[in-house]
Structure formats: C-alpha cells, structure tokens
Amino acid sequence: MKHFGVILLFILFVVFIVFYWKQDSKYGADLQENLALSDAQVVLPEEAELAGDELVGDTNLMPQGDGYEIAEEDLSVSLQTKQEAYDKLDLRVKELKSKFLEASFEFIQGKHQFSFPYFERFAKFDGEDKKDIVYASLGYDVNVIKTLETMINKVDPNVPSYLSGLDKGIASNLLDILYNVTYYVREVALNNHLNFFNLDKIKNNDAITVENIVAINVYLETLIKLRENLILKLKQHISLAGSKSDRGAMEVELRKILDLKGDIRLTLGKIMVMTKSIEDLINVQFSNVQSESK
Incomplete structure (x- = not known):
C-alpha cells in the first residue's frame, strides 16, 4: 500500500508536468501568431536583465497617454x-x-445567462473557463456583456457576411481581442510564469538579483494597469456600437477596436511583449546557471 501511494504521487507529478508543457507550447504558438499581427517587438533576454530606469525607459513598452506613470518607489532598489x-x-x-478569483466567483454567483451561438463555434469560447476569460475582459459588466x-447574435453564419446582421470577420476578431486582453495577464503572466514553482525558483536562485525581481514587479504592475485601461476602452466602444441602429455605424465603432494601428491593438501588443519579457527574465537566469555549471 505504501508503494502504491508513492507510485500514485509519481503519476500525478508526471501528469502535472505534461499539462504545463502543453500549456507552454500552446502559449508559445499563440504568442507568435498574435505578435505577428502587431508591431510589438519582444525584449531580448539580455535587455530584460536591465533594471530601474533602463528597463522601463523603452517608450515602445510603456503605456502612452493612458494616464499611467511608474512611481519612483517602484524603481528603487538601493534600499531593498x-x-x-x-x-x-x-x-x-x-x-x-x-x-x-474573487471577481470570477462573484460573477458566477449572479447566475447570469448569456447565449453566444456564433462564439460557441470557436475554441476560445469553448467551456465556462474560456467564457470567463472573455467576460473578465469586459470587467464582468453585465450590461456590456448583454x-x-x-x-454578436446578429451574425448569421449561414449566409455571406454582407447579408448578415454583423460581419463575421468583425465578430471573430473581436472575440480574439476580448480573450487575449485577460488571457495574457491572468493565465500567462500570473498563473503560468509566476506560478508557485517559478516563484520558488526566483526566491532560491542566487543568480537572480534584487534588480531582476524589481524589474518583474514593474512589468507586472504595468500589465495590470494596461489591462484595466483596455477594459474601460472596450466597454466604451462596445456600448457605443450597441447603441447604433444602423449596421454600418455599428461596424465603424467596432472596427476601432480591431484597428491594427489603434490604441487597443497597440496596447495589447505591449501586453504580449511584457508577458514574454517576464518569461525571459525568469528563464535567462536558469540558463545562465546551467551554462556556468558546465
């Protein structure tokens, strides 16, 4: 019986590792695809090692015109x-x-009923956990979700887009954005890159400096702020689009969300870059240690 318990723990451990490997692979593929649609540039690992003003000085990564300024204490490492x-x-x-978790639980407790037949056709809306990611990107605002x-229910997938109440391409691209706004912050940065195991590595790896940890914290705080700003803009555009009785006017407003050169897509590109930079900040340390040990 004792050996059975050990074997069971080993099997569970293997399953856990395989699960996270698949998650990392999926994230990597999704990131490459989404970065290809933006002008965002990934920060190289050696650049990501810089801390303080050097790290956050790249204006291509920092939010522009979003009313967010990084406090000096966020960058101070001398007293830590x-x-x-x-x-x-x-x-x-x-x-x-x-x-x-609390925001998600509170929303679930409301037992709201929504129906998105067109969204159900896509993997990013397949399952309650996926739907929650989309709803979270709208701040769980019931009125905006309605x-x-x-x-979205104006879309008729059985006819050409010009005969549908809403262009199918607009609807599917909108779903991608709504999903990614929360996915890269909550699922990738927090639940993946900053999971229990990686935090333990950060704490116990002597190669990781105070500057590295402060840099990760700065990126994280910036991610949260950028996402909050995106939620406000998404809610505004969707509410305004919903108030239009004319299809053309409605689609004009929604296209502001999809515009590759627009604020929303550019900010989302920054989020993806910062998420990758957090990953590189963590991983580069371990690769350095491995190289030194050889």
Whole structure:
C-alpha cells in the first residue's frame, strides 16, 4: 500500500508536468501568431536583465497617454534586500490572483445567462473557463456583456457576411481581442510564469538579483494597469456600437477596436511583449546557471 501511494504521487507529478508543457507550447504558438499581427517587438533576454530606469525607459513598452506613470518607489532598489523585493513580488502576485478569483466567483454567483451561438463555434469560447476569460475582459459588466450578446447574435453564419446582421470577420476578431486582453495577464503572466514553482525558483536562485525581481514587479504592475485601461476602452466602444441602429455605424465603432494601428491593438501588443519579457527574465537566469555549471 505504501508503494502504491508513492507510485500514485509519481503519476500525478508526471501528469502535472505534461499539462504545463502543453500549456507552454500552446502559449508559445499563440504568442507568435498574435505578435505577428502587431508591431510589438519582444525584449531580448539580455535587455530584460536591465533594471530601474533602463528597463522601463523603452517608450515602445510603456503605456502612452493612458494616464499611467511608474512611481519612483517602484524603481528603487538601493534600499531593498533580495528577500524584501521577493516578499513584495510574492505578496502582489497572491493579491492579484485572489482578486481575479474573487471577481470570477462573484460573477458566477449572479447566475447570469448569456447565449453566444456564433462564439460557441470557436475554441476560445469553448467551456465556462474560456467564457470567463472573455467576460473578465469586459470587467464582468453585465450590461456590456448583454450589449455584446445582442450584437454578436446578429451574425448569421449561414449566409455571406454582407447579408448578415454583423460581419463575421468583425465578430471573430473581436472575440480574439476580448480573450487575449485577460488571457495574457491572468493565465500567462500570473498563473503560468509566476506560478508557485517559478516563484520558488526566483526566491532560491542566487543568480537572480534584487534588480531582476524589481524589474518583474514593474512589468507586472504595468500589465495590470494596461489591462484595466483596455477594459474601460472596450466597454466604451462596445456600448457605443450597441447603441447604433444602423449596421454600418455599428461596424465603424467596432472596427476601432480591431484597428491594427489603434490604441487597443497597440496596447495589447505591449501586453504580449511584457508577458514574454517576464518569461525571459525568469528563464535567462536558469540558463545562465546551467551554462556556468558546465
């Protein structure tokens, strides 16, 4: 019986590793595809090692015109020990994960009923967990979600787009954006890159400096702020589009969300880049240690 318990734990461990490997592979493929649609540039690992003003000085990564300024204390590392910097990061990660869970739980408790037959055709809306990601990108605002529901249900997948109440391409691209706004922050940055195992590595790996940890924290705070700003803009555009009785006027408003050169797509590109930069900041340390040990 004792050996059975050990074998069971081993099997569960293997399953867990395989699951996260598949998640990483899916994330990598999705990231490459989405970055290809934007002008965003990934920060190289050696560049990501820079901290303080050098790290956040790249205006291509920082939010522009979103009313967000990084506080000086966020960049200060001179008075922090590694343990203090880590404790701050660890506490913030726990706070953010708890905040996301509480918001999701509160929304579920409302037992709201929505129907998106057209969205159901896509993997990004397949299952309650996927739908939750989309709803979270609208701040779980029931009225805005209902407005989105009304517009999306104008799509008739059985006829050409010009005969449908809403262009199918607009609807599917809108779903991609709504999904990615929360996916890259909540699922990738927080639940994947800053999971329990990676936080433990950050804490115990001597190669990781105070500057590295502060840099990760700065990226994380910026991600959260960018996402909050996107939620406000998405709600505004969707609400305004829903108020239009004319299809043309409605689609003009929705295209502002989809515009490759528009604020929303550019900000989403920054989010994807910062998420990748967090991953590189963590992984480059371990690759350096492996190289030194050879």
